[in-house]
Amino acid sequence: GESVGLHLPTLSVQEGDNSIINCAYSNSASDYFIWYKQESGKGPQFIIDIRSNMDKRQGQRVTVLLNKTVKHLSLQIAATQPGDSAVYFCAENVSTGGFKTIFGAGTRLFVKA
C-alpha cells in the first residue's frame, strides 16, 4: 500500500551537530518529494524538494538525499541550531492521472544547547 513513514519519531541533537531525518516511501510511482518544517503553533513550511530524476539536492544548510533503489529519503541539516527545533515531515507526490500527495507523520527534532 501507499505509505510515507519516518524511522524515528523523535530526534535529539546537540547544537552545532548535524541532524539526519529519515523517511521511507513505498510507492515507486512517486516522482516528487518535499520536506516540510512545522514549528509549534504554525503551519508547515517548505524546506526543500527533489524530483525523482535526482539523487541529491542542496539548499542552505539542508541537503535532501533520495535513494530510489530502497525507496528512502533523508533530510540532513548541517550545524543544527536551536531554531531548527520543530517537527519535520516528508511528502511524496504520486502521479495517478492527476496527482496525490502523501504526508508522513513527522519527526520531532530537539536541539540541545
Place this chain on the structure above:
Amino acid sequence: DVKVTQSSRYLVKRTGEKVFLECVQDMDHENMFWYRQDPGLGLRLIYFSYDVKMKEKGDIPEGYSVSREKKERFSLILESASTNQTSMYLCASSPSGGAGETQYFGPGTRLLVL
C-alpha cells in the same frame, strides 16, 4: 512570497454547531486543499479544489463540505460539529495541477468541539 491566511487561529464550538473555516491565498493558485492534522496521523486530506466551483473529496470527507466561489477563497464547513472533529485544520494552495508542485500552507486553525 505566497501567503495563505486562515480566518481564525483558535475556535471553540459546541456539538451540533455549524462551523465555517475560511482560507484565502493571494498568489492566484489554481489548487486549494483542506487537511486535518492529528497527533501521530499526519496530514489527512478532507477536500480539495482545482478550480472555482469545483471540489473533490479527499480521504476523509465525511462530516465536512466545502465551497469555492472565488479563486482565492476556499471554505471548509462542518455542518454539525462533533467532538471527533476537534483537530488542527490546515489549508494549502498550489499553482496548478502538476505533480511536481509544492503546497503552501496557512498557519492552521485549532478547533475544539465541546
